[in-house]
Amino acid sequence: MKISLMLSLAALAVFSLEACAKQEKVLNLVPYPQEVTISSGTFKVSGAAFNCDPAVDARSQEAIRKFSVRLSTTSGKVSTFTTPVGLAASAEAGKVKGFVFTADETLSSGEYSIEVSGKSVKVRSSDFYGTLYAIETLKQLMPVAVYGSKADENANWHIPCVSIKDAPRFGYRGMHLDCARHFFSVDEVKKYLDVMAMYKLNRFHWHLTEDQGWRLELKKYPELTLIGGFRDGTMIGKDFSSDDGIRYGGYYTQEQVKEIIRYADERGITVIPEIDLPGHMLAALAAYPQLGCTGGPYKVWKRWGISDEVLCPGKPATFEFLKGVLSEVADLFPSEYIHIGGDECPKTEWEKCPDCQRLIAKLGLKDDKNASAEQYLQNYVMTFCQKVLEEKGKKVIGWDEILEGDLEEGATVMSWRGTAGGIKAAKMGYDVIMTPNSYYYLDYYQTKDTENEPLAIGGYLPVEKCYSFDPYESIAPELQHHILGVQANLWTEYIPSNEQLEYMLLPRMLALCEVQWCKPENRDYARFKTAVTDHQFKILDLLGYNYCKAIVEHPADE
Ligand code: ACM
Ligand code: ZN
Numbered sequence: 001m002k003i004s005l006m007l008s009l010a011a012l013a014v015f016s017l018e019a020c021a022k023q024e025k026v027l028n029l030v031p032y033p034q035e036v037t038i039s040s041g042t043f044k045v046s047g048a049a050f051n052c053d054p055a056v057d058a059r060s061q062e063a064i065r066k067f068s069v070r071l072s073t074t075s076g077k078v079s080t081f082t083t084p085v086g087l088a089a090s091a092e093a094g095k096v097k098g099f100v101f102t103a104d105e106t107l108s109s110g111e112y113s114i115e116v117s118g119k120s121v122k123v124r125s126s127d128f129y130g131t132l133y134a135i136e137t138l139k140q141l142m143p144v145a146v147y148g149s150k151a152d153e154n155a156n157w158h159i160p161c162v163s164i165k166d167a168p169r170f171g172y173r174g175m176h177l178d179c180a181r182h183f184f185s186v187d188e189v190k191k192y193l194d195v196m197a198m199y200k201l202n203r204f205h206w207h208l209t210e211d212q213g214w215r216l217e218l219k220k221y222p223e224l225t226l227i228g229g230f231r232d233g234t235m236i237g238k239d240f241s242s243d244d245g246i247r248y249g250g251y252y253t254q255e256q257v258k259e260i261i262r263y264a265d266e267r268g269i270t271v272i273p274e275i276d277l278p279g280h281m282l283a284a285l286a287a288y289p290q291l292g293c294t295g296g297p298y299k300v301w302k303r304w305g306i307s308d309e310v311l312c313p314g315k316p317a318t319f320e321f322l323k324g325v326l327s328e329v330a331d332l333f334p335s336e337y338i339h340i341g342g343d344e345c346p347k348t349e350w351e352k353c354p355d356c357q358r359l360i361a362k363l364g365l366k367d368d369k370n371a372s373a374e375q376y377l378q379n380y381v382m383t384f385c386q387k388v389l390e391e392k393g394k395k396v397i398g399w400d401e402i403l404e405g406d407l408e409e410g411a412t413v414m415s416w417r418g419t420a421g422g423i424k425a426a427k428m429g430y431d432v433i434m435t436p437n438s439y440y441y442l443d444y445y446q447t448k449d450t451e452n453e454p455l456a457i458g459g460y461l462p463v464e465k466c467y468s469f470d471p472y473e474s475i476a477p478e479l480q481h482h483i484l485g486v487q488a489n490l491w492t493e494y495i496p497s498n499e500q501l502e503y504m505l506l507p508r509m510l511a512l513c514e515v516q517w518c519k520p521e522n523r524d525y526a527r528f529k530t531a532v533t534d535h536q537f538k539i540l541d542l543l544g545y546n547y548c549k550a551i552v553e554h555p556a557d558e
Helices: 002-024 058-075 087-092 128-141 186-198 254-266 282-287 316-332 348-352 354-363 373-391 420-427 463-467 477-482 498-505 508-517 525-542
Strands: 035-044 050-052 098-103 112-116 120-125 158-166 172-178 203-207 270-277 337-341 395-399 412-415 431-434 458-460 483-488
Touching: 050 058, 050 087, 058 098, 058 128, 087 098, 112 128, 120 128, 128 158, 128 186, 172 186, 172 508, 186 203, 186 254, 186 498, 203 483, 254 270, 254 316, 270 316, 316 337, 316 373, 337 373, 348 354, 348 373, 354 373, 373 395, 412 420, 420 431, 420 477, 463 508, 463 525, 477 483, 483 508, 498 508, 508 525
Parallel strands: 050 098, 098 120, 172 203, 172 483, 203 270, 270 337, 337 395, 395 412, 412 431, 431 483
Antiparallel strands: 035 158, 112 120, 112 158
């Protein structure tokens, strides 16, 4: 009896040692790097010098210098920043101590490596993006205090000895924000960009125009914001006949837009604006009623939903307007892509409108087994906009409705009604961004306990489901290059405050970032969940982000 007890105790001890060793092999990093090899020992980061090869590009050098300042402030010990000539060779010979940043042209854009020994932290990248991602990874290895603004001398300023090789899986790693249904200030948008950058997202899809508000100042059309930027009330809760009677609105000036573009760019993020057309245009019609089928009058919408009142392609002025708007948008945003919407455009008005019907006849558009004449008229509008933007050197993205009827070559399809549109588009040879509502509509509920959740549009999208998406499902290997990446969308009909916005975003955006970044074999929900609850929540706490704790309190029960 005694012996068998001793044997089982010994077995238990071996088991727990094994468990311990295993646990030590995992870091609390999100997104998890492609290759991680942990060895024994640590490196003391507080007070460590930052050495940067002069061959490292200027933007990377600036990011590294800023990181050295941050570490000095938060660790309470000064880390110097210098760019010694001949650093790469001395580092190669193992002569340099502290942080050593070198340029490595064999790495691709965004790729980086980190080698931590007891003596040094060697970081390699070939460009600004790789440098930024290396810095974000290093920050996650450090005490949470590194994200703050005060010195914490009691924190353990050591990082584990580890070798990391990392690169993103997808080039397009997006997060969308609807600033039209509800308006978010420049500071709130910046805070949104900050958390995107922390998790290595690189595309901010900025939804700027809607039935309920036009949020982008355009010099050629000032009434778009002066009139279209404000509504006289908002429906209350889910009561579509109600109206709180409170004037609501706001818009971004071009100076503010430039500031946001610059702020995003410093964090490796490209801002892709969306001008949603030809539907979702009531705010524009309120300002310019001559662009509608009936001539109005129109009001900026106070309720949610899909309006039948849309732009009238039968009026030549509409094309002049679209050209003016998109040209100014193209000049303002450096992004390669401009999103031109294309979703949810009812054709009821076009069917009745003599001007629209005249244009349909003139263009010879006819109903056929694929689409109606009015649908082909929408294709005509979308193609016109695409050509305007192409002349400005831009490419277009549209929601998957643009696949109905004809689609011009060169358009990129954003698949939102599930993945079917994306799969079809890839088969037809179009590029695709996967943003299926069933996985990535972050306005859906995060738990089934809807009584205790803030009012949401509906649905059920726990963090575990966001984590489980396979962007290549049903995509043949030879077509996978058409999948540019993955994005989540945050529509704000039921999100009136920044606090609620963050609650809906986090931590689901962290699940998204692993789908965007990690190879499938590196995804592991249990490891991810531990990292989020043990470490990432602490970072979000320190930075003052609101987030949903459902990952702990309501694990997905499906
Ligand atoms: C969409 O959700 N209407 C793209
Ligand atoms: Zn019309």
